[in-house]
Amino acid sequence: MRHIVSGKTRICGLIGDPVEHSMSPVMQNAAFRELKLDYIYVPFRVKSAELGQAIAGMRALNIRGLNVTVPHKVAGVQFLDELDHLAEKIGAVNTIVNDDGVLTGYNTDATGFLQALLEREIEPSGKTAVILGAGGAARAIAFILAERGATLLILNRALELDWAEELARRLSETFNKKVEALELNRENLAPALDKADILVNATSVGMSPTADETPVPADRLRPDLIVYDIVYNPMKTRLLREAEAAGASTIGGVDMLVWQGALAFEKWTGRKAPVELMKREVIRLLKRQV
DSSP states (O other), rough: OOOOOOOTTOHHHHHHESSTOOOOOHHHEEEEEEOOEEEEEEEEEGGGGGHHHHHEEEEHHOOOEEEEEETTTGGGGOOEEEHHHHHHHHHHSSSSETTTTTTEEEEEEHHHHHHHHHTTTTTTTTTTEEEEEEEEEHHHHHHHHHOOOOOEEEEEEEHHHHHHHHHHHHHHHTTTTTTEEESSHHHHHHHHHHHHHHHESSSSSTOOTOOOOOOOGGGGGOTTTTTEEEEOOSSSSSSHHHEEOOOEETEEEEEEEEHHHHHHHHHSSSSSSOOHHHHHHHHHHHHHHO
């Protein structure tokens, strides 16, 4: 049955720049239809200079919920009324909920990343995780892994090493344990991976249209390593293909994408998200784009 938009329809959406590539509209609108909810999800391209106005507009227009993507996850925090404990620690949000004009920020990137591990019965506590990258996604991932009890090492390219060092300092202070940041190169990667239980690629290396690239040489992968690549286009990156060939356990970026969206859906609607349906819709769209 076709959904008829009316004055009662509740609005959710995405703010970022750009937003044209987002998988969220197809995933969220499919979930609303499945549960017969009178909701609609719309992407909004918002420039950085207009971010404060956009979030104020959420309150003024009674928009129920927003996802927040690049480049607004950190900058958006200052315009909110409240943060949940994890978003406050991370210093970044990807989900906003509007409760009668009170705007609360959450970070379902972090919890979505973790959920994809837990559904495979992988518990980070006591494990050593090597994170490649230090951007917004890496920040969320690092905090949730540290909170869960993992030991961390962050590797980032030389031009942005200061980002990794700042993130490592913040993690060390927050969790009162040493987190190190090093330049991402073969010399540092080899000994890091020798000690790692979990490898997370939180960079864009291997993302379409440069799907032939990988941040890790195949000879550094091994069977007892868990390799988690948050790139979701292509669904199976070169890193994941070579990790599988080495016998490693692998998790692709579609899992994190779907779980962060499902957890946002639940915060907006109060209903359990149809996770498998959302995943099918994302995979269908990605296959059409090949």
